[in-house]
Amino acid sequence: MSGTTQTPATTGRAGGGAERATRRTMTYLQAISDGLREEMRADERVFVMGEDVGVFGGAFKVTDGFVDEFGTDRVMDTPLAESGIVGTAVGAAVVGMRPVCEMQFADFIACGFDQLVNVAGKMHYRQGLAVPITVRLPSGGGFSGGPFHSQNPEAWFMHAPGLKVVAPSTPEDAKGMLIKGIRDPNPVVYLEHKHLYRRVKGEVPTGTYETDFSARIAREGDDLVVIAYGAMVHTALEATAPEALDGASVEVLDLRSLVPLDEEAILASVRKCSKVVVLDEANATCAAGAQVASLIAERAFEDLDGPIVRVATPDVPIPFSPPLEQAVLPGVERVKEACRDLLAY
Amino acid sequence: MSGTTQTPATTGRAGGGAERATRRTMTYLQAISDGLREEMRADERVFVMGEDVGVFGGAFKVTDGFVDEFGTDRVMDTPLAESGIVGTAVGAAVVGMRPVCEMQFADFIACGFDQLVNVAGKMHYRQGLAVPITVRLPSGGGFSGGPFHSQNPEAWFMHAPGLKVVAPSTPEDAKGMLIKGIRDPNPVVYLEHKHLYRRVKGEVPTGTYETDFSARIAREGDDLVVIAYGAMVHTALEATAPEALDGASVEVLDLRSLVPLDEEAILASVRKCSKVVVLDEANATCAAGAQVASLIAERAFEDLDGPIVRVATPDVPIPFSPPLEQAVLPGVERVKEACRDLLAY
Amino acid sequence: MATTVRPTAAADGVPDVPGHLTRADRTELLRAMLSMRLIEERAMSLYRQGRVPGSFYDGFGQEAVSAGAAFAMAAEDRLCILHRDLAAHVVRGVEPARILAQYMGRATGVTRGRDGNVHFGDKDRGCVGMVSMLPDMMLVATGMAMAFKLRGEARAALTFFGDGSTSRGDFHEALNWAAVQRLPVIFVLENNQYAYSTPTALQYAVPPIERAGAYGMPGETVDGNDVEAMFEAVRVARERAVAGGGPTLIEAQTMRMHGHAAHDDMRYVPAEQLAAWRERDPIDLQERRLKALEEPVDVAALRAEVQAEVDAATETALAAPMPDPATARDGVFAEEAVPLGDGRAPWSGFAREAAR
Amino acid sequence: MATTVRPTAAADGVPDVPGHLTRADRTELLRAMLSMRLIEERAMSLYRQGRVPGSFYDGFGQEAVSAGAAFAMAAEDRLCILHRDLAAHVVRGVEPARILAQYMGRATGVTRGRDGNVHFGDKDRGCVGMVSMLPDMMLVATGMAMAFKLRGEARAALTFFGDGSTSRGDFHEALNWAAVQRLPVIFVLENNQYAYSTPTALQYAVPPIERAGAYGMPGETVDGNDVEAMFEAVRVARERAVAGGGPTLIEAQTMRMHGHAAHDDMRYVPAEQLAAWRERDPIDLQERRLKALEEPVDVAALRAEVQAEVDAATETALAAPMPDPATARDGVFAEEAVPLGDGRAPWSGFAREAAR
């Protein structure tokens, strides 16, 4: 349970160490839901707001049943207004609340971009005033969502000082990082990959616990490291299973957090493996992967035994039709090929 | 006059080859103004819209006097509404106009982000419908503009497919790239660095001409290349003047265009120099410089004789007070030091 | 019903709108609504068969809004058509086979598989395809109207948007901008009582039509289930617009009779609300009206004709290839800018006007 | 004058507002306005001397709006104060020396040199510093009010914004949101006739106060140059807000008597417009009123007192250090979240209420 620590909530009921041993199998989606529910139980300052999160339980059902337990005040159906969602959350946060905003799809954060980047992100640096909001972004493609329901916007927010940006890949991390994010005194952009919602299952501790905003080695290896986050961690694991690459020992580093970026973990993997593939579902230019590659090229140049290979979505809107979408999203085959070529370098 | 070609406007009066020989000295600001005026004369589909661009002539006076020549219809004072500015420009463009939008400061594009990224940027890929708009962004810091009047937002738009992104550094390029941008059938994000407006002067051809969206070698050299764009080109030139670096021969590559990115020019300079400093005024993480570094690390690994060194603004909002601002913006000394260290590598 | 619908004549009888709609026009309006309904029904079964990727949205019960509104627009006018408004595409002349191919992500669909389901607009028929972000298209329509005014052209733009969309900033920026500049644009607020699961009471405290006057434009609430009332309201608004009278806000009161999208069982909608609106199905209404004419229209035959068209279109669409993956990266940037072309404008009034 | 200002009693005489403002309160209101004017005058000369980096904005002629409005707010209320509203900071208790240090980018300024000129808010006095993007703070104020309502607290939030800002989407999202949720928030539209060079005729076709009713909240236009009228309007709005009566839109009619910022010569403003408003200087108005009291206030002495304060503050601010460049990267992220503290609330009414 790397990076996971059982900690009491700052106020209210908390999941204590006693519960630590208990684990339940759940989907990524259930884990998010569970984390949110547990933290709402533990801390009455926490409330969730967004479009259709109330009676309907959210477009993806993350808050299904929440209204019954917490009421419509704490599970708030908002007007259809993303700038409003982010902006009012900032207001609520600075007077002591812990709002969790749900974007119906990550793509819609473009409509609340200014409030997030200019109001929330810069507040503490300018005014010394903390803005503890969490913005949940159901992101990513792979299911014919088309150009407006498939985006991976994390790089925009990595390039906006004052925002933390996290992107868990497993149910355990999804829960622990959501709780950690809600408790963080800063604005946290929480990317939950839609394609993992029901596809990925895993054991998840009950109660509340926090998962560090740091990287995690998803699989140890020493011939090559694939650095990824979110859904791409699973693509990386599949593409680099020992049988897939003639027994090569490939490490998979799951970044989990993009801001802060766990530079030490990245550099350590590179030192060990000397060959790097950086894998990213987002459009390639100026993506998280570009930042990771640039970090390595600057700080681990001497450890490299080959070019830093990037695999990402080319700079196109994500097309709707399955053959087109599959042609642009990084898939297992492309990753395998990139690894094979680099291993042979 | 690298990259500059005298071309007729698509409609109306055009600056013909005959005028080519004529050059006038003007500031960067005057060159932008001149380019806009000439293209408005040459093509009646072109009009400019923005806050206070009309009678007042714009916050920086780029459209000073335009109302007298073109009238308030073609030099349109808009409501204070950036989403409105971009969105209505898209509408006008798809029915045959060539709108040039002025943001009062680049920072305010955050308020028109969605229209630019989701409506303008994705239109042609999705619908086959061209959106010939130009969005002028007075960008950059260095004069105590503070967190909301100093930003360099280009990386956000590099990470948004379908937008071209250019950032000229000289008066000649400023004019030629603006004209080229207006004539381009795509949405063009045109970054004009405020700190160059009145500080930089140069010879500028009269009439209309287009400057390619490609890189330009600002100074030849072969020991090391500094890759920069916009105001940082001047910082790079100053920091790497032969006398500044004990006679080292430093090339300065002015990218000029970020999308498209002139990858061949970048790789050619790297092949020649083998050592690279990537210089960027924007916040470091996921900046244009990260993309350039990642490109080199992937495609020119074997040509490198040292780490790819990045110089950029750390991930902080741009502070207002001069000692703080100077501490974060990349200055001549920091670039010099980076070059010196890398030359000694 | 949560809101009151201003009863129009159509609700209680079969009035004629003298001089504006011929018998053929009125039949054409019914045909457009029938096309929409039958295409969407077919698309829904294709969706259930797994042939429509992604999700599926329809405008069941709202056919009158887009059919009536689009019918009042001229060939050289421009439209931004939303996700409950398939009939507007039909009126503008988009062939059913291309629509069905669009849903199925085929190479012959309007967006050639690039965008999904209702996210399309036929650029050769004067339409800009919607983006998901609601109601962004209000500004695009405003901008088209701005260009018309700048060039002194007697043309208008029209866009639809929903009750939920009224909460977003772009709604305001568009209405305000259009009013300040007195632009020839028609805003059709399609009030179908819900935004996904959210009832209008959580979107606004006062019906947004009340704002029209406060922006400085006429506003009118229309029975959105009466296709002729819709036509008439838009016809008047367009006439005003092209005469330099500025924008209009029209609120079409209607009801979303299906879930938000195919997966939504609408448990949040009270059964009585649905039942009340079911009585007022827009196609029934128009059929009754045409059957009661002195020279009645054979609606059964019309229905059969449209059904046959849709069947044939389905064949065509199913036979169309999926897009070639090798083309997936093409066309992010344009090589040249070709402005929107003209749409079909079947209303006989345009022919009469042209003849004058 | 481009717009008509509803004349208040103050314009023609010296009325008292019985029971709400004591003689001391009324003097305090004048003091706040004087502080604003003298601090800004001083800041302007410091700017001319090159001691204020960047640009410089002031609210000359608009002092009554922020002084009167802030005076009606309780210590536990929360404010977002805009760039023409220095008097509100003064009322909340921000010391002149910290304000002047702020303008000069000193380490002792409210933002410690991180942000410039009027972009500040004293978090220990219940204020959130504005961002440049107008009118973003309307949503922040709405959110603070939302939290008060969620927690069942009898508190209110207030924000200012300008006539130009009414064109932006966030204006709409905030007013609509506050009305739907009936939140305790007061929106003060400071209509100073211009947004930079742009007159209101290019921002809206109908005065935005007309929209209040269409959002579902009371709206009132007030003589923004009468500090007591401002106080009274906000007092009433606040009373309604904390009693659960929801938001209020108050339009303060005033005039920007200086350029948009220090560099702007305002050539676009007709001389007669300025002349007419000059007659109605808010400080003159209040001075005359206080001099005419049965027991007149010695306004000359008050002026001298405030001037001495500002002189002393200037000394202090000039002696303060610039920020240490080594700290430039600190504090992007918070280590802990401490909510806003309470501000000063000098109105005697609060004392009387507390005593009850």
Ligand SMILES: Cc1ncc(C[n+]2csc(CCOP(=O)(O)OP(=O)(O)O)c2C)c(N)n1
């Ligand atoms: C800006 C934005 N936020 C969220 C969504 C997700 N969404 C899709 S449709 C919808 C409801 C729209 O309601 P309304 O405007 O009433 O249109 P209707 O679907 O009822 O026709 C929502 C919230 C969106 N499309 N755009």
Ligand SMILES: Cc1ncc(C[n+]2csc(CCOP(=O)(O)OP(=O)(O)O)c2C)c(N)n1
């Ligand atoms: C979103 C946004 N766009 C542009 C600007 C640039 N700008 C600064 S002040 C101003 C005019 C503001 O007018 P108004 O709201 O009337 O306030 P006033 O300055 O008159 O008090 C403009 C356009 C801004 N601050 N915010």
Ligand SMILES: [Mg+2]
């Ligand atoms: Mg609706």
Ligand SMILES: [Mg+2]
């Ligand atoms: Mg103003």
